[in-house]
Amino acid sequence: MKTFSAALGPRLMLDESSVLDIGSCFVNDVDIAPGRAIPDDGDPRIDHSLEGFLFTCGPDHIRHPDLIDGKSNGHKFPLHGSFSSHPAEIQFWDAQGDDAECRAKVKVATADGGSALLERHWRIDNTTGEVCLQDRVTNTGDRSMARVHMYHMNVGAWLFDDAVHLSGRMLEGGGTPWGFGPDPGSVFCVSAREEGKEWAEVALGPIAALGGSTLKVKFKTDGLPYLQIWRNQAAPAHVLGIEPVSHRLASRKELKESGELEWLKPGESADYALRFAFV
Template structure:
């Protein structure tokens, strides 16, 4: 493996530490205060500068992410509020959504609250507020490479309703600043079931500054609201308390990639260029939603690969774009975040 600018064998590293977690590894925590009481987090340190916290208590999503001790993600004012506090009605999701590097939206509803097929649906669905089960957090060696893997399952079910299971694996490798997300959703029921999913990545200060560049590879972009200009969708701004959120839809022309580049990222010993690159498979995530919100407090860029837009399930059904899974059918999703 390559670490600290040199090539090392496993035994060479082990000879220099009492425990490999001195350099990198996995550690589990539990919150003991306020609305985070009882919330479990799993810290992953790659040893190359990337640290992030996976939250089994909230969708097996990713909360705070840091690069060399400096945050790259946006945290909401709610903190990592426990899922027991979640209100599924209307826009109650906004009171307990954590922000963080990743919030998964779905599995049967994404976007605006409303009614569909006689069912009341809240904003962005339930999966971000679902507690994972069969959670495993394992570091394992293969020759001279150490992988850190977190896996678990989440279910969204209802009597006389849908029954979807999300199996998730999040992995990183010692010495590399990458996160891989491998998901599989299966219809465990015996009726076809609507399936909507959106990966709500949230980037924040100080990765985002007035000089930050945002590059979209091979996309055609339009504003969600008719009449809104797309001017400035690749730019960032200083916080503005009066800024009104903007949402853009990107039509993918090839294999998707989004780069967020800050040429003056503030490391502790000076600034340097940092680039965050998000990639995913367009086979199952053919849409990209961009949420631009350089507000005061809510100062966040959302990059959101999805199989739908964000007007809600009723709108997808009206447009004939609602995705369904047949009984027993599975669909797989693959995403990669790289920091250099």
């Protein structure tokens, strides 16, 4: 893990062993990542990634395992796709004034025998403390690849009290308590795209354990038009996830049959962008 921080904003631990995702995320010296308070899905790659504050789903598959087209042996895409556990090659790591900035490339072997390149750019603005992530995914293989992507932003829910709410224009009524739905866990996915707006925003807070801070997340809806929210309080799990995502909550088969599953031809790229700050 490499420490990544600026004069203002969170202190992040970026995971070179797994696509330069975020492991620990320290806010006011409190690590908000869930650690081992997560469900065990039986995939050590995902257990490792899910322990952290942010991990990336894709580039060939998102959500739960599904059959790979054209395979007669029942072989499936792995849980949350192939990104996790691919090491990052740091291209640039420096401070510009008090800002923090880094760039990396990640070569990814996909589950169906293809390949992809993730070009990742992290930056922290020292004047606002906002963390900015820009990703470009290029299909470097010789066959088409589904254009699917999801960011899992996981927070240890032991930090929350009853005052913590989720709020955003895409949510019914403009918001919901963090402990929505039936216990011990629930999930929903809503459209976040709004006419005339490039970015969607969702907030989680105020979090008294973080000095009353609220986590504000923005994501660009041309590549991530949906927002999925997930929580799990089935012990030992105690986690809530904010998850901007490329597709609604449906099986790969259903998305393909409805024409919603888009494809990247060899050499084509897709761009994704995310920002977050504690205010």
